[in-house]
Amino acid sequence: MSGRTAVLVEGLRKTYGTHEAVVDLDLSVAAGQTYGFLGPNGAGKSTTIGMLCTLIRPSAGRAEVAGHDISREPDAVRRGIGLVFQESTLDGELTAEENLRFQADLFGMPRPLARRTIADLLDLVELTPRKDSPVRTYSGGMRRRLEIARGLLHTPRVLFLDEPTTGLDPQTRVAIWEHLHRLRAEQEITVFLTTHHLEEAEHCDRMAIMDRGQLVVEGTPAGLKGVVGADLVVLRTGDDAEAARAVRERFGIEAEAGAEGVRLRTPDGAGFVPRLCAELTVPVHAVTVTPPTLDDVFLHYTGRTIREADGPQQPAFGPRR
Amino acid sequence: MAQTDVHGPPTTKTGPPGPAPWAARPDRAFTRDLRTVKVLWRRETIRFGRNKLRIAMGMVTPLMFLLVLGTGLNSALSEDSLRDFRAFLFPGVVLLSVQAPAIAVGASIVWDRRSGFLRQMLVAPVRRSAILVGTCLGGATSGAAYGVLVLLLGPVADVPYRPGLLLVLLQVVLVSFAFTALGVAAAVCIRRPETFQVAVSLCMMPLFFLSGAMFPADGLPGWLGAAVRLNPLTYAVDALRRTMPGDGSAAMGDRAASPDWWGWTPPVLVETGLIAALAVLALAVATRRFSRVE
Numbered sequence: 001m002s003g004r005t006a007v008l009v010e011g012l013r014k015t016y017g018t019h020e021a022v023v024d025l026d027l028s029v030a031a032g033q034t035y036g037f038l039g040p041n042g043a044g045k046s047t048t049i050g051m052l053c054t055l056i057r058p059s060a061g062r063a064e065v066a067g068h069d070i071s072r073e074p075d076a077v078r079r080g081i082g083l084v085f086q087e088s089t090l091d092g093e094l095t096a097e098e099n100l101r102f103q104a105d106l107f108g109m110p111r112p113l114a115r116r117t118i119a120d121l122l123d124l125v126e127l128t129p130r131k132d133s134p135v136r137t138y139s140g141g142m143r144r145r146l147e148i149a150r151g152l153l154h155t156p157r158v159l160f161l162d163e164p165t166t167g168l169d170p171q172t173r174v175a176i177w178e179h180l181h182r183l184r185a186e187q188e189i190t191v192f193l194t195t196h197h198l199e200e201a202e203h204c205d206r207m208a209i210m211d212r213g214q215l216v217v218e219g220t221p222a223g224l225k226g227v228v229g230a231d232l233v234v235l236r237t238g239d240d241a242e243a244a245r246a247v248r249e250r251f252g253i254e255a256e257a258g259a260e261g262v263r264l265r266t267p268d269g270a271g272f273v274p275r276l277c278a279e280l281t282v283p284v285h286a287v288t289v290t291p292p293t294l295d296d297v298f299l300h301y302t303g304r305t306i307r308e309a310d311g312p313q314q315p316a317f318g319p320r321r
Numbered sequence: 322m323a324q325t326d327v328h329g330p331p332t333t334k335t336g337p338p339g340p341a342p343w344a345a346r347p348d349r350a351f352t353r354d355l356r357t358v359k360v361l362w363r364r365e366t367i368r369f370g371r372n373k374l375r376i377a378m379g380m381v382t383p384l385m386f387l388l389v390l391g392t393g394l395n396s397a398l399s400e401d402s403l404r405d406f407r408a409f410l411f412p413g414v415v416l417l418s419v420q421a422p423a424i425a426v427g428a429s430i431v432w433d434r435r436s437g438f439l440r441q442m443l444v445a446p447v448r449r450s451a452i453l454v455g456t457c458l459g460g461a462t463s464g465a466a467y468g469v470l471v472l473l474l475g476p477v478a479d480v481p482y483r484p485g486l487l488l489v490l491l492q493v494v495l496v497s498f499a500f501t502a503l504g505v506a507a508a509v510c511i512r513r514p515e516t517f518q519v520a521v522s523l524c525m526m527p528l529f530f531l532s533g534a535m536f537p538a539d540g541l542p543g544w545l546g547a548a549v550r551l552n553p554l555t556y557a558v559d560a561l562r563r564t565m566p567g568d569g570s571a572a573m574g575d576r577a578a579s580p581d582w583w584g585w586t587p588p589v590l591v592e593t594g595l596i597a598a599l600a601v602l603a604l605a606v607a608t609r610r611f612s613r614v615e
Contacts, residue, residue: 053444078446089437093368105360106445108353134371150441 004031006158006190007052011061014047021047023213024061029190029206031157034180036204036221037194038294044213045194046086049162052192053083066157079107082151082159086166088143092136096127096146099135100153107154114153121149124186125179141172145179152183161193165200177203198294209301216301225292228300231269232290235276236261238283250279261286350448357451358458365426365459369466375425376467383418383471386410387478411478412561413534415489416554418471419464419497424521426460427504431517434508450608453509457501457604464497465490483566492564492593496557499600506607533580534558553599555580556592563589 009027013020022044029035037045050056052065054074063070066080090099097118104114122128125145135143144164151159164180165173180191180203193204201207201221208218217224237243240257247255247264255264266272269289277284299305369376387410433439442452472486472493480486504521511517531538531545532554541549549555559579579586587595 055440055444075446078444081444083441083444085437085440087437089441091364091368091433091438092436093371094364098367102360102364103441103445105363106357106442106447108356 005029005064006031006033006066007035007192008064009048009052009061010063012048012051012058012063013060014044014051014056015059020213022051022058025215027208027215027218029158029192031190032188033205034184034191034203035193036201036207037192037210038196038198038201038207038298039194039210040196043210045210046162048210049160049192049194053081053160054078079154080157082154082156084144084147084151084159084161084164086163088140088147090135090138090143090146090150093134095132095134096122096138097131099146100150103150103153109154117153117155121152124152124183125149139172140168141175144168144172144176148176148179148183152187152189155187156189158190158192161191163194163196165195165197173197173200198298201294209298211302217297221294224297225294228292228296230265230267230292232292232296233264233266233269233272233276234261234288234290235264236285236287237280238285243280243282243284246280246282247276251276353446354448354451357447358455361452361455362459362462365429365456366462368429369422369459369463379418379421379467380470382421383414383467384474386417387414387471387474407478408480409537409562410535411475411480412558412565413529413532414478415468415471415493415561416496416532416534416557417529418467419493420500420525422463422467423460423497423500424504424525426456426463426501427506427508427521428514428517430456430505430508431511431514434512435514449612453505453604453607453611457498457505457600460501460504461494461498464500465494468493468497480565485564485566489561489564489566492557492561495593495596495600496561499553499557499596499603502600502603502607506603506610509607509610528552528554531555532558538580550580550582553596556587556595560589560592560596 005028007027007029009025012022012025014022025048037048039045047056051058052063052070054070054077058071065077068076068080070077091102094102100118100121101114104118109117122131125148127142127146127149130138130142135146138146148161148164165176168176177200183189184191195201204221206218206220207224209216235243240262244255244257244262247253247262253264253266255262269291273287273289277287295305387407390410430439443449469490472489475482475486507520508517511520529535531548531552533549534554538549538555563579
């Protein structure tokens with residue numbers, strides 16, 4: 001136990017009129033962790049980040065970020081955090097270097113230190129060759145990299161990333177994560193990120209699932225998947241109904257025959273398949289074994305898939321919006 | 322659901338050691354405000370200087386008024402009164418040139434809000450009023466730059482290069498600051514760029530036509546006359562006209578009279594003070610709205 005807590009939230013609440021955006025949130029993030037905050041759009045993730053960054057005043061509760069109270073010492077919190085917003089927040093008319101210098105000046109960094117840090121960060125996010133071009137000529141991925149660099153400029157203790165890869169194509173998303181991993185390796189920094197991409201939560205040390213303003217569950221990605229526990233086995237057979245009945249009778253495992261075949265869950269799916277095939281009398285055409293995903297975790301705790309929660313207009317895995 | 326076991330006692334709630342020493346030591350509030358003002362001012366001036374095309378286009382409207390409108394009226398006016406009219410028009414043209422970049426700064430705030438750049442600034446450990454003052458000074462500087470360009474055309478309108486022009490320049494800076502503050506106040510209150518554009522163009526037309534910039538406004542009937550007296554631009558135009566070297570204030574005969582308050586004509590200093598007060602008021606409104614935390 002380190003005893004060092006980068007983010008500590010107790011009973012945090014935000015109401016807009018009668019709408020409860022965040023309800024009695026309790027949360028603790030240890031220093032140095034990458035912490036994922038997962039949930040569908042409108043779950044209250046951005047409101048939470050807004051409060052932790054001192055941009056939104058909580059209706060109730062308290063929180064400490066980087067060792068300072070968000071309500072009583074907002075300036076100290078602001079000095080201790082870096083921030084990358086969901087939307088691009090760069091000045092398109094300025095160059096990458098000017099954008100960074102603007103931020104360094106706002107935070108009052110001494111010039112020589114600022115110059116060194118800016119050069120290092122531009123290297124880290126591989127934008128040095130383009131540092132003198134106006135940012136409006138940058139691609140989405142380059143902008144996001146520059147914003148991450150800007151978030152790190154004043155050596156914050158906690159870096160908040162609100163949907164860091166939203167609006168990026170899959171390759172760029174992978175590249176951003178490579179940068180973040182490199183960053184984690186080079187600096188001791190706490191990263192707090194929100195996402196509604198379940199697969200991105202896999203990059204986190206710990207994660208929390210938020211739904212309708214409330215924290216649903218919290219733990220390590222592996223631990224949460226462990227709760228759901230079992231691999232999903234899907235069989236296609238000559239007679240699905242008969243196969244499902246056989247599985248229930250011979251193995252005592254719940255199985256249902258559906259449109260895609262027979263679905264069942266078992267802890268060691270791969271080891272189960274040979275035994276299953278030996279026991280079944282109906283012909284087996286195909287078997288797939290899938291380890292539990294965070295989508296299963298979300299479904300398990302909220303009763304919906306994250307795609308359903310997001311609504312049809314914003315598919316979590318569909319083409320980029 | 323949070324892991325209560327990692328909550329340490331309050332004394333141990335610190336992040337990893339060693340943020341840079343400067344970050345651990347917050348500077349004095351005044352130093353910080355001054356720095357913020359400077360940073361924002363520099364951003365505005367860099368943005369202004371970078372867009373050469375915008376500078377060129379910003380000059381088109383004032384030149385149109387000065388040269389084309391003047392020449393267009395050639396047929397209607399005698400040679401002498403045409404020269405008079407140009408001299409009369411000149412202060413208004415200066416104002417017109419100053420107004421565009423000042424409003425553009427307001428527009429940039431609206432766009433900053435939309436793009437999120439504003440949020441990024443709001444989360445910096447600086448005072449929000451300092452952000453606004455710096456932005457307004459930046460707008461005032463770009464406005465004044467246009468003003469200088471137009472003032473250089475002075476001889477065209479019988480306004481000679483005299484030291485008095487420096488006083489005019491000071492007024493231009495002030496008026497430019499006031500315009501920016503008004504634009505910024507509008508921008509802070511209006512959140513959608515489209516609405517902002519419409520609101521600005523809706524306001525600017527009557528303000529200009531009822532300011533005595535384009536034609537002598539003292540002969541207007543009752544309610545229009547009251548509108549002229551309530552219009553802050555009236556005093557800006559009049560102050561400029563009376564400070565301008567040459568005989569612009571005497572041009573158009575006696576009809577380019579200054580606004581009067583129940584028979585009393587406010588001196589240039591009072592008129593200038595009015596503009597300054599307006600600027601401060603606009604800035605105060607903008608700051609109040611802007612400092613509000615959600």
